[in-house]
Amino acid sequence: MSSRRATATGLAVMLAAALSGCVTERAVELVIEPPRDAMGGPAIPAEVVAWEVRVVRLGDDDLCPSADASAEARPFGELADAQSFAAGGASMAIGELPAGRWGFAAMARDEACRPLLYGCVATELAPDARTIVVPVEPVTSSAACGCRACDAGACVEVERVCGD
Amino acid sequence: MTALALLVSGRVAAQATAADDAFEAGRLDEAAAGYGAALEAGGLGPERLAHVHLRLAELAALASLDDEAARHLAIALALRPDARPSSGAPESLRLAAEAGPTRALRVVLAASTPADPVEVEVRDAPPHLVRTLVIEGAGGFTRTLPWEGARRALRPPASAHPLSVRALDRHGNTVGRAGAPPPAAPPTRLEPTVAPAPDEGTEGGGDEGDDDGDDDGDDDEGSFLEDPFLWIAIGLVVAGAGVAIGVSASGDRFVVGAPVVR
Numbered sequence: 001m002s003s004r005r006a007t008a009t010g011l012a013v014m015l016a017a018a019l020s021g022c023v024t025e026r027a028v029e030l031v032i033e034p035p036r037d038a039m040g041g042p043a044i045p046a047e048v049v050a051w052e053v054r055v056v057r058l059g060d061d062d063l064c065p066s067a068d069a070s071a072e073a074r075p076f077g078e079l080a081d082a083q084s085f086a087a088g089g090a091s092m093a094i095g096e097l098p099a100g101r102w103g104f105a106a107m108a109r110d111e112a113c114r115p116l117l118y119g120c121v122a123t124e125l126a127p128d129a130r131t132i133v134v135p136v137e138p139v140t141s142s143a144a145c146g147c148r149a150c151d152a153g154a155c156v157e158v159e160r161v162c163g164d
Numbered sequence: 165m166t167a168l169a170l171l172v173s174g175r176v177a178a179q180a181t182a183a184d185d186a187f188e189a190g191r192l193d194e195a196a197a198g199y200g201a202a203l204e205a206g207g208l209g210p211e212r213l214a215h216v217h218l219r220l221a222e223l224a225a226l227a228s229l230d231d232e233a234a235r236h237l238a239i240a241l242a243l244r245p246d247a248r249p250s251s252g253a254p255e256s257l258r259l260a261a262e263a264g265p266t267r268a269l270r271v272v273l274a275a276s277t278p279a280d281p282v283e284v285e286v287r288d289a290p291p292h293l294v295r296t297l298v299i300e301g302a303g304g305f306t307r308t309l310p311w312e313g314a315r316r317a318l319r320p321p322a323s324a325h326p327l328s329v330r331a332l333d334r335h336g337n338t339v340g341r342a343g344a345p346p347p348a349a350p351p352t353r354l355e356p357t358v359a360p361a362p363d364e365g366t367e368g369g370g371d372e373g374d375d376d377g378d379d380d381g382d383d384d385e386g387s388f389l390e391d392p393f394l395w396i397a398i399g400l401v402v403a404g405a406g407v408a409i410g411v412s413a414s415g416d417r418f419v420v421g422a423p424v425v426r
Contacts, residue, residue, distance in 0.1 A: 032425045094420035095270040
C-alpha cells in the first residue's frame with residue numbers, strides 16, 4: 001500500500017465513520033404486570049385505587065429500592081420521573097431517558113395510600129430494549145407516603161423526594 | 165417539501181458551523197452574529213440548539229451581559245443538563261453551569277388507548293422557551309397547539325396513532341420530542357474535531373512509489389517522511405479517530421411510553 005493511499009484510506013474511513021454517527025430514538029413500552037388470577041387475568045385487589053410509578057437512574061451496581069423506601073419516596077438514585085394515576089385510569093408517558101441503568105418501580109395503593117402491590121425492575125436501557133415488564137407482588141407494609149400527603153390513594157406531590 | 169427542509173437545514177448547519185469556526189478563532193462578534201442567525205433561522209434540533217445557546221451564554225458572559233448569559237445558559241442546561249461552557253468562559257458561568265438542573269426538559273405524550281383523549285405536556289422547561297406543540301400521526305395527521313404552560317388535551321382519530329409531539333421554540337427550533345420516533349433526520353455536523361491530517365505536500369518530490377525500501381539513509385529527514393510505515397500508521401490513527409468520532413456521536417434515546425397495567 002502506498003503512503004498516500006494509506007492516508008487517503010484512513011481519511012475515507014474517518015469520514016464514513018463520522019457520517020455514520022447519529023442518534024436513534026427507540027420507543028419503549030412499560031408494562032406493570034400484577035399477579036394472575038385463575039383465569040389468567042390480572043388479580044388486582046379491589047382496595048387498589050391508584051398506582052404510583054417511579055423511575056430512578058441507578059449506578060452500575062445499584063439494585064432496586066425496597067417497597068418501603070419506594071413507598072415513602074426515600075432518596076434513592078436520581079429520580080427521573082414519578083407519577084400517580086387512578087386504577088383503571090390514564091397514565092402519562094414517561095418520555096425520553098438516556099441510555100444507562102434505570103430502576104422502574106410500580107406500586108398499587110389503597111385509599112389510605114398503603115402499598116398493596118409492589119415491584120421494581122433494574123434494567124439497562126440498551127438498543128434492544130423494547131418492553132420493560134415490572135411484575136408486582138402483594139406486599140404488607142405500614143409505610144405510606146413518607147413526607148408527602150395522601151390524597152385518595154395518591155401521594156402528593158408525587159415527584160417529591162423525602163429527606164432531600 | 166423535504167428537499168426544501170433539507171436545504172434550510174443545511175443552510176442553518178452551515179451558519180452554526182461558521183459561527184463555531186469564528187468562536188474558536190476568537191472572532192467573537194462574528195460568532196455571535198452567526199449563532200444568532202442560526203437560532204433565528206429555526207430548524208435546529210435539541211442537541212445543536214443546546215450548543216448554540218451555550219455559546220451565546222459564553223459570549224454574553226464575556227460581554228458582561230449577565231442576564232442574557234443566564235437566560236441562554238438556562239436554556240442550554242434545560243436541553244442538556246451535562247452541557248458545560250468551554251475552558252475560556254468566565255468562572256461565574258462555569259459555576260452556574262455546575263449548579264444547574266440535573267433534569268432535562270421533557271415532553272410527555274399520554275395516550276393510553278386510541279379511545280382516550282391524548283394529553284401533551286412539557287415539564288421542566290425555562291419560562292417562555294416552548295411556544296408551540298406540533299402533534300403528528302399516521303395518515304398525515306397534524307395539529308399545532310400553542311403552549312401556555314398547562315397540559316393540553318386533544319382527541320385525534322384512532323387512525324392517527326401512533327402519535328408524536330414536538331415542542332418548538334419561537335423560532336421553530338425543536339427543544340424536545342415524545343411519542344413515536346420521528347422520521348430519520350439527515351446527519352448534521354458533528355461536535356468533536358480532530359487534528360488536521362498531515363499536509364501531503366511535506367512528502368515532497370512527487371515520489372509516489374516509495375514502497376521499495378531501498379532508501380538513501382535513515383538520517384535523512386526526507387527519507388523519514390517517505391517511510392511507508394509512518395503514513396500507514398498515520399492512516400490507522402486517522403481511521404481510529406474517525407471511528408471514535410462516529411461512536412461518540414452515535415447513541416440511542418429511549419422514549420418510554422405511558423405505563424400500562426395488564
